[in-house]
Amino acid sequence: MRELLEEVIVPAFKFNKVGGGIGLPEMDDGASILVDGKSIVITTDASTVKPLFFPGGDIGKLAICGAVNDLSMMGAEPLAVASTITAEEGLLIGTLRRVVESMNRVLEEVEIPLIAGDTKVVERGGLDQILLNTTGLGITENPITDSGLKPGNKIIISGTIGNHQLALLSMREGLKFESPLESDIAPLWEMIERALDVGGVTAMKDPTRGGVSGALNDMSRKSGVDVILQEDAIPMSGVVRRASEMIGLDPLELANEGVAVIGVDGEKVERVLKAIRKSKYGTNAEIVGEVTEGSGRVIIETYIGGRRIVREPYGSPMPRIC
Amino acid sequence: MRELLEEVIVPAFKFNKVGGGIGLPEMDDGASILVDGKSIVITTDASTVKPLFFPGGDIGKLAICGAVNDLSMMGAEPLAVASTITAEEGLLIGTLRRVVESMNRVLEEVEIPLIAGDTKVVERGGLDQILLNTTGLGITENPITDSGLKPGNKIIISGTIGNHQLALLSMREGLKFESPLESDIAPLWEMIERALDVGGVTAMKDPTRGGVSGALNDMSRKSGVDVILQEDAIPMSGVVRRASEMIGLDPLELANEGVAVIGVDGEKVERVLKAIRKSKYGTNAEIVGEVTEGSGRVIIETYIGGRRIVREPYGSPMPRIC
Secondary structure, eight states, X not given: OHHHIIIIIHHHOSOOOOTTSOOGGGOOSOEEEEETTEEEEEEEEEEOOSSSEETTEEHHHHHHHHHHHHHHHTTOEEEEEEEEEEEETTOOHHHHHHHHHHHHHHXXXXXXXXXXXXXXXXXXXXXXXXXXXXXXXEEESSOOOGGGOOTTOEEEEOSOOSHHHHHHHHHHHTOOOSSOOOOOOOOOHHHHHHHHHHOOEEEXXXXXXXXXXXXXXXXXXHHTEEEEEEGGGSOOOHHHHHHHHHHTOOGGGSOOSSOOEEEEOTTTHHHHHHXXXXXXXXXXXXXXXXXXXXXXXXXXXXXXXXXXEOOOOOSOSSSSOO | OHHHIIXXXXXXXXXXXXXXXXXXXXXXXXXXXXXXXXXXXXXXEEEOOSSSXXXXXXXXXHHHHHHHHHHHHTTOEEEEEEEEEEEETTOOHHHHHHHHHHHHHHHHHHTOOEEEEEEEEEOSSTTTTXXXXXXXXXXXXXXXXXXXXXXXXXXXXXXXXXXXXXXXHHHHHTOOOSSOOOOOOXXXXXHHHHHXXXXXXXXXXXXXXXXXXXXXXXXXXXXXEEEEXXXXXXXXXXXXXXXXXXXXXXXXXXXXXXOOEEEEOTTTHHHHHHHHHHSTTOTTOEEEEEEEESSXXXXXXXXXXXXXXXXXXXXXXXXXXX
């Protein structure tokens, strides 16, 4: 997909940014437009998760959290979201109602309005009843990009990883693990705002498709640095660790929907960590590694003392996870 | 669809606008957020047209024109668009390339950048290969709403009506008319900017799904006025007139993708008309009626001297036209 983007889609667009803002070529979590010295940030995502309702969430919660979190990863205070609903013929009103009520619950939690939308109907087919598209609008004076990592920065992961994708997988494939898994899906702005209030945040990304591995490879490549991870510091539940070992998936490549990967100035990282842990979705946050001079690699120091390169996930191991 | 929106979707959202901006309850072409005295305008639409390529355009051109035109109808200068592509498995790269190149051609014509996006893949099914979602961001000091019509205003229709839907219909159903029909699809900002420069524009809407009838019923209902149309003034080609008569469709209910319905102060309407006619897509513009005190009705004075009420189109005569 990144190849398709880099070779076909992104190069097709000759106009791809506004003035000094962040645009398409950056392939960040969103883009920005300068208006009177402030950056208006926009993010847009199609949500195609399957099944529509899963342990810990549903497509409506996913669509809203996706927009809120992408804005948060840009350091932007979410102002509003807009959403389109593409429904297959025969979609039950009750299903639609459950989805929009779920969207509303998240919006009420974060106190962000849904201000615009559109609905379309298509023939029954591959959508599983409904596709949501959500656009987030936010504002900031200092957008945070993926490319801001500096040698000496520390890396925080804000919560236990792997839960979202494994919860979907267990439901789809009927896999039973030692205890039931729930998606980590959550809106992260409150947590990110606390971190930004402390200061020292240099780069952020939410490790959705491609997981922590994808996010850190993007960040280190764009920043021109190396990232050194400590495997034993990475927050992960025992069930995720054992389940992914059993299935043969690397937990670092599993998609998350309520976790942030955050680069922080080394001198401020302890205070930022404390602030994050005070927030509802940040109680399991850990400092997991550091940034060194380098050439875009992600290296992990394993439990047993070895070192290996964490490569960008290749291909798409599982469709319809976000 | 309006019932579904009014009864299930819109009421589900408790937070639905930002401060004094235009939000979901207005059900206008877009929404607005006040930032330092200016209105940031956002619009979002799912494009699901079938077939993907049709006479005069394609889904890519439609998606971009849709965003540009919705912003224009709010009186907002388009700043940027963001787009998501949902592709069915097996979509040919060549098809994708044609679509994104078409998007780019319109963006180059209007000199607006595409700054953010997302891509997803779903199973093959009801989408006909590709679904685009496009969000437009614009800016204005004075948003134009649907509800601004005042008694004494005149109504302009900016181009010949009916071409888009009939062109799609003829292609889908293999209907041959006396001469081939092309969609009117076009980006309207240049035309609207000329009109706004003259001043006196009170309300605007692009008559897409539901056509001129749907647009004017919305505008008159929201404005609490009546609109009186002169049937013989409505710009329409002979082939559209005869083809819709033959098929039994009301041309006032046919979807357009490059036409605007504009309410203008009576004293300025001749100057606005002149300005619109100077623009590339406004050469066939006409003054088609006027606004009176009333109660949300649209009335047409027919060729033969009679009067009838133009009712809001009921149901959806044809899916996948935009």
